[in-house]
Amino acid sequence: MQDIHDHPAGGRRQFLKCMAWAGAGTLWLMKSGVLHAQPLGAGTSGTAKDASFSFVQISDSHIGFHKAPNMDVAATLRQSLALINAQGSRPAFVLHTGDLTHLSKPEEFDTLSGLMQEAHVGRTFYVPGEHDVIGDNGAEFFRRFGERQQAGGWYSFDQGGVHFVGLINVLNLRAGGLGSLGVDQLAWLKNDLAGLSPDTPLVVFAHMPLWPLYPSWGWGTDDSAEALSYLRRFGSVSVLNGHIHQIQQKVEGTITFYTARSTAYPQPPPGVGPGPGPLQSVTADALHRYLGIRDVRHVRGVDALAVTDEVLS
Amino acid sequence: MTAVAALRAVCTLMVMVALCGMDRSAVAADASPPKGVKVYQVDIRNFAFAPKALTVPQGAHVVWTNRDEEPHVVTSAGSLFASSKALDTSDSYGVTFSKPGTYTYYCSIHPMMVGTIIVQ
Numbered sequence: 326m327q328d329i330h331d332h333p334a335g336g337r338r339q340f341l342k343c344m345a346w347a348g349a350g351t352l353w354l355m356k357s358g359v360l361h362a363q364p365l366g367a368g369t370s371g372t373a374k375d376a377s378f379s380f381v382q383i384s385d386s387h388i389g390f391h392k393a394p395n396m397d398v399a400a401t402l403r404q405s406l407a408l409i410n411a412q413g414s415r416p417a418f419v420l421h422t423g424d425l426t427h428l429s430k431p432e433e434f435d436t437l438s439g440l441m442q443e444a445h446v447g448r449t450f451y452v453p454g455e456h457d458v459i460g461d462n463g464a465e466f467f468r469r470f471g472e473r474q475q476a477g478g479w480y481s482f483d484q485g486g487v488h489f490v491g492l493i494n495v496l497n498l499r500a501g502g503l504g505s506l507g508v509d510q511l512a513w514l515k516n517d518l519a520g521l522s523p524d525t526p527l528v529v530f531a532h533m534p535l536w537p538l539y540p541s542w543g544w545g546t547d548d549s550a551e552a553l554s555y556l557r558r559f560g561s562v563s564v565l566n567g568h569i570h571q572i573q574q575k576v577e578g579t580i581t582f583y584t585a586r587s588t589a590y591p592q593p594p595p596g597v598g599p600g601p602g603p604l605q606s607v608t609a610d611a612l613h614r615y616l617g618i619r620d621v622r623h624v625r626g627v628d629a630l631a632v633t634d635e636v637l638s
Numbered sequence: 639m640t641a642v643a644a645l646r647a648v649c650t651l652m653v654m655v656a657l658c659g660m661d662r663s664a665v666a667a668d669a670s671p672p673k674g675v676k677v678y679q680v681d682i683r684n685f686a687f688a689p690k691a692l693t694v695p696q697g698a699h700v701v702w703t704n705r706d707e708e709p710h711v712v713t714s715a716g717s718l719f720a721s722s723k724a725l726d727t728s729d730s731y732g733v734t735f736s737k738p739g740t741y742t743y744y745c746s747i748h749p750m751m752v753g754t755i756i757v758q
Contacts, residue, residue: 392707392727428709428724455747459711459724500715500744501752542685543750600685602708 350383350405351585352412353565355487358526360563362583365408378417378485381409381446382530384567385587387456388437389427394603398427398589399436405588406444417484419446422567422585423454423495423532425470429461434469453478454532454568455495462496479510481517488521490514492531494546504533504546511548515555523558530565536575536582539595544569556580569601671699671732679703680753682710682725682745687753694735696757701732713746721746 350365354376365381386402395401409416426433441449451470453463467478472491474480481490492514494504506514518527529535535552537545546552556562562580570592575582591604671677678698681688683705694700702712704725712722712731718741722731735741735757745751 428726456709459709459747460721495747498746498749500713500742500749502749541750543748600706600708602685602706 350381350409350588351583352379352381352416353528353563354379355485355526358487358524358561360526360528360561360581365405365412376414379412379414380418380420380484381412381416382420382422382565382585383409383588384422384532384585385424385454385570385589386421386437387424387427387587387589388440389430389433390589390603392603395590399440402437402440402588403444406440406446409446410444415447418448418450420530420565421449421451422530422565423452424456424567424587425451425454425466427456429457429459429465431465434465438469450480450482450489450491452491452493452530452532453495455498458495463493475513477507477510477513479513487526487528488518490517490527490529492529492535492552494531494533494535494549499547502547503537503540503543504531504535504549506531506546506548506552511551514552518555518559521559524560526561526563527556527559528563528565529556532566533568534566534573534582534584535564536577538569538573538584542595542601544595544601553577553580569595570604671701672734675699675734677701677732681705682712682751685745685748685751687743687751690752691754691756693756693758696738697734697736698757699732699734700755701730703730704728708748710748710751711746713744715742715744719743 352363352365354361354363355378356376361376383402383405387398388402390398409419425437450472451466453466453470457463457466463478471478472480478493479491481488483489492506492510494506496505497507498505531546533546534544535546535549537549539545557578557580560579564580564582566582566584567587569584570587570590571584571594572586573582573584592601593604676695676698678692678694678700680692680700680702682702685706685708687702692700702722702725704710704727707727709724709726711724714721718739719733719735725731735755738757741755741757743753743755
């Protein structure tokens with residue numbers, strides 16, 4: 326990655342290397358009940374030592390997408406997964422926060438499954454993105470990747486004293502609306518959290534942002550405020566989302582919100598340009614540099630993205 | 639899907655089947671228009687339907703074409719006509735509207751995209 330500006334036309338190999346760095350994923354380190362984020366592949370052996378455990382978040386692999394700026398999304402996902410295995414200490418599990426596929430096609434799910442199996446990254450938890458539920462309300466997704474705890478597909482589990490909750494906010498969307506959790510899921514969430522002590526660290530993950538990040542582009546969830554009201558009594562809450570193909574971070578009281586990059590392609594910052602499509606207005610060479618700059622800043626300029634109120638974009 | 643949601647989906651399906659049985663001519667979803675019928679275009683561009691509202695005469699055939707790099711799905715609010723499959727770039731979907739009324743539709747994966755067909 327170093328001296329990326331000196332090699333603006335480094336070719337496909339260099340490009341894929343950049344993409345892997347740029348969109349690889351996030352290594353989450355749990356330290357004393359507080360999550361610390363770090364871009365995957367940033368040289369984590371030192372900082373990971375005092376973490377009680379770690380996990381990796383990847384997102385928006387969009388298998389089936391084959392246009393500018395990424396003609397080979399399988400290759401960039403493969404590179405991301407290779408970085409997971411390159412970690413000094415093995416992450417406890419991987420979270421995929423949705424949009425596994427581009428069009429919910431069986432062959433796209435097949436490719437995703439194959440890549441995950443081939444990489445041997447271990448236990449992986451999934452939540453669907455809106456691209457994974459086209460035409461069948463997610464039947465195929467849930468058949469292959471569902472946790473089967475609840476009929477609606479949402480679930481929770483515990484790891485190292487931390488309570489993890491996987492929510493689904495891409496189904497039963499109404500015209501003119503945003504993401505949706507629905508009354509059944511909200512009732513379940515309330516009940517799922519009811520028995521927990523407020524000092525239990527929580528990690529809640531779903532595909533679409535669970536806060537109104539940029540509603541006019543659909544970046545939010547209609548009934549997220551209700552869900553958040555159940556979370557506020559807890560001392561350490563991390564909300565992890567995908568969907569917007571870029572890092573955005575925000576703190577509200579004890580709740581830290583974080584959106585992950587895509588392993589496939591970037592999207593524009595909120596409100597920049599006519600819509601939230603793939604950022605493809607740049608040539609492949611310019612994209613190199615663009616992604617390279619973003620990488621270098623995050624990888625080299627910031628040792629660890631601690632939970633702060635800084636907006637990282 | 640919860641049992642309630644599943645039941646709801648089945649009920650919706652039954653209602654749709656019943657509606658189809660009662661009035662086959664209300665709406666027909668098809669890629670190619672019937673002969674001699676005027677075709678109206680709606681472009682899907684930059685995560686919006688253009689035109690957003692379209693008034694057509696009874697019997698008109700409306701064709702949506704996706705000009706975005708993102709896929710979109712044309713979905714009738716209230717299931718008054720059949721949804722499209724996922725429309726990839728340059729894919730089209732056509733519906734013949736043979737019954738007057740106001741048909742609101744949206745993209746089921748980007749629900750902030752809303753449009754209306756008014757059939758007179």
